[in-house]
Amino acid sequence: MDINDNSNIEAFVLREFNYRESSKIIEVFAKDLGKISIIAKGVLNKKNSNLSSTQRFVKASYNLYRSGDRFYGIKDASLINSYSKSNKNFDIIIYKSAICDLLLRTIDLDQRDFVYNLIDTSWESFEKASENYLNIFLCFLLKYISFSGFKPNLKDCSYCGEKINPNSAFFSIENGGLICHRCKKHIRDRIYISRDEYLYILKLLYTPSVEVSQIDISIDKKKISKLIIDYCLECLDIKKFSSLEWVMK
Numbered sequence: 001m002d003i004n005d006n007s008n009i010e011a012f013v014l015r016e017f018n019y020r021e022s023s024k025i026i027e028v029f030a031k032d033l034g035k036i037s038i039i040a041k042g043v044l045n046k047k048n049s050n051l052s053s054t055q056r057f058v059k060a061s062y063n064l065y066r067s068g069d070r071f072y073g074i075k076d077a078s079l080i081n082s083y084s085k086s087n088k089n090f091d092i093i094i095y096k097s098a099i100c101d102l103l104l105r106t107i108d109l110d111q112r113d114f115v116y117n118l119i120d121t122s123w124e125s126f127e128k129a130s131e132n133y134l135n136i137f138l139c140f141l142l143k144y145i146s147f148s149g150f151k152p153n154l155k156d157c158s159y160c161g162e163k164i165n166p167n168s169a170f171f172s173i174e175n176g177g178l179i180c181h182r183c184k185k186h187i188r189d190r191i192y193i194s195r196d197e198y199l200y201i202l203k204l205l206y207t208p209s210v211e212v213s214q215i216d217i218s219i220d221k222k223k224i225s226k227l228i229i230d231y232c233l234e235c236l237d238i239k240k241f242s243s244l245e246w247v248m249k
């Protein structure tokens, strides 16, 4: 086995838990490798220097050894970014928890680079933003779901294909996008979308993640959050989980 293959692996910690007396198991999203589980032996001992690289939400670089099929162990690690500001913000912690829990519940996509970069830019955006954290969270969901093959149809009616008039549009989770006013009578799960709500969703999808906290459109945030979350869960075929409930409180 070529142990050099597992050196300098950059990853984001999605979840951590203590294991036996002094060890931890962390689940990370690693560049190229995607989701893997890592055991950090003895990391809770006082003199161990790897502890900071095993905390939830940090970005770190690991030198690993192989321990079974999808299981690794840490030889040593170095912290790349602790996101010291955002990882102390209660709202951001809730959003990040929901993103990590979502990633832990879904199957790795083939193009792991995309997901890795999306986490990277989202964590960076949370750290830099001073407001509108919800935008960053919803932007993550929309981009993640789009990349998974469920990009919501926002330009044309998902039922008849006619161009959507933003002044009179509805969203249908079942149909995967907007519905025009002529087709609304055929769609049972339609949700009315105002012009501003339409623009908000459009901007979330097409604005780079680092600028998304600057989108400032006055809308019913609860309604649109619920819509995007429900759409996401439906597409990925997963049930609501507790950190998502927190987001919606």
Ligand SMILES: [Zn+2]
Pocket (backbone or CB within 6 Å): 157, 158, 159, 160, 161, 162, 179, 180, 181, 182, 183
């Ligand atoms: Zn239509």
